[in-house]
Amino acid sequence: MKETFYRSHVLVCTGTGCSSAGAQKLKFELEDQLADRDLQDEIKIVETGCHGFCEKGPIIIIYPEGVFYCEVDVADIEEVVEEHLLKGRTVDRLLYRETDTEEKIPTYQDIDFYKKQQQIVLANCGKIDPENIDEYIARGGYEAAGIALTEMSPEKVVEEIKNSGLRGRGGAGFPTGHKWDFAHQAQSEKKYIVCNADEGDPGAFMDRSLLEGDPHSVIEGMIVGSYAIGADEGYIYIRAEYPLAIERLEKALKDARDYGLLGEDIFGSGHNFQLHIKEGAGAFVCGEETALMASIEGKRGMPRPRPPYPAQRGLWGKPTNINNVETYANVPFILREGADKFREIGTEESPGTKVFALTGKIQNTGLLEIPMGTTLREVIFDIGGGPDEGKEFKAVQTGGPSGGCIPADYLDLSIDFDSL
Structure with a gap:
């Protein structure tokens, strides 16, 4: 098959946030404008997941220049095509302006919102078509699974996760390697592995955005x-209120099966693994692991006392x-780059990064990923731009209903499991 080369790629964010602001209409208008000028074979439109900067959606990024256009309207598309794609001239009025200086920033990596971020989990989100497995593979996807299944024993994999210091990103921060070891050592002819994507905290959209923008990273971590x-x-x-995440996850699972990455004898290793989607009905309690398991079994989602723990x-x-x-999405990086590389990021007791949904009365709302150990002040003011003009910061709530409100006196608190 002849490979097609395009002179430009137009990445349109079609995550839930931008889609609700009209991103699909932008895409259709782009298609029409390119067809009118017979440019559809020269310029490729790519639907991506969330770019993170939800406050400024709908967002499009044009490569190879990497120009970041925000708050784009359907009426702007003709000008973008005519000026940028045909004449090579940036449409200045659609560029991002820094909140304090009003300076126009053409490329997203130079925007303050992104500068202090370090992306492991979100590395592909907004950069690839989440419904194209080849794009995931082109960025190193499924290499970690190949390494684990063909070059390492299960014990070695558990040890590598232990050495990385990865802690559960669901909130409790329990060491992932120890959790895997308990299940590994359990004696049974049948075992299960489960991903908790029942994201019920108000204002939280980390899991949803990751599954919309890079579902294969989670699948690979589970393999x-x-x-x-x-x-x-x-x-x-996964909660049924996440239709786009479910749709893209279903496509990813089908493609992984077609490529032999799920099913029988994966990578010729003798390891068999089938993966299913179970839609939850929106019960907040089903975010608790024992209630979640009851729901999968078709029972009422009710927590049960522990022990026995799920590993038993x-x-x-x-x-x-x-x-x-988020925990599973960290696994490919650790297996591909090594536990030591992962430990270079974050703090001694909380290595790696953490993804947050930044919402509320703040100038820059959106999705961000920061190294553990970053302070609340850096997140709220340097990345989030601080409260609206004329307002004073009072408090931030972390961790949903079971979290707490942290007042201004603690703005320099380090964001890690032990301090926070």
Whole structure:
């Protein structure tokens, strides 16, 4: 098959945030404008997941220049095509302006909102078509699963996750490697691995955005985890209110099966793994792992006392490992780059990064990923731009309903599991 080369790529954010602001209409107008000028074979339109800067959506980025256009309207598209794509001239009025200086910033990596971020989990979000498995593979996707299944024993994989210091990103911060080890050591002819994508906290959209923008990273993390603990079947428990995430996840699972990355004898390793989607009905309590398992089993989602823990007796009474979306999405980086590389980021006790949804009365709302150890002040003022003009900062709530309100006196608190 002849490969097509394009002189420009127009990346249109079609995550839930930008879509609700009309991104699909922008895409259709782009298609019409390019067709009118017979440019459809020269310029490729790519639908991506969330770019993070939700406050400024709809967002489009044009490569190879990397020009970042924000708050784009359908009426702007003709000018973008005529000026930028045909004449090579930047449309200045659609560029981002820094809140304090009003300076126009043409490329997104130079915008303050992105400067202090360090992306591991969100590295592909907004940069690839989440419905194209080849784009994920082109950026190193499924290399980690290949390394784990063909070059490492399950014990070695567990040890590597332990050495990385990865802690569960669902909130409790329990060491992931130890959790995997408990399930690995459990004796049973049947084991399960589960991804908790039941994101019920008000204002939270981290898991949703990740599954919309890079579903394969979560699938790959679960493949590695299934091999490490000896599970041959898994479930992604996701709330039904996330239709786009479910749609893209279903496409990703189908493509992974078609490529032999799920199913029987993956990579010729002898490891078998089937992965299913289970849609939740929106019950907040089903974010708790034992209630979640009850729901998968078709029962009422009710928490049960522990012990026994899921690693001993989980789904249908079998050993089960449960992690959240963000935890699994860290696994490919660790296996591909090594535990030591992961430990270079963050703090000694909380290595790596953390993804946050920044919402409320703040100038720059959106999705961000920062190294552990970054202070609240840096997040709220340097990345978030601080409260609206004329307003004073009073407090920030972290962790949803079960979290707390942190007042201004603690703005220089380090964001890590132990301090926060």
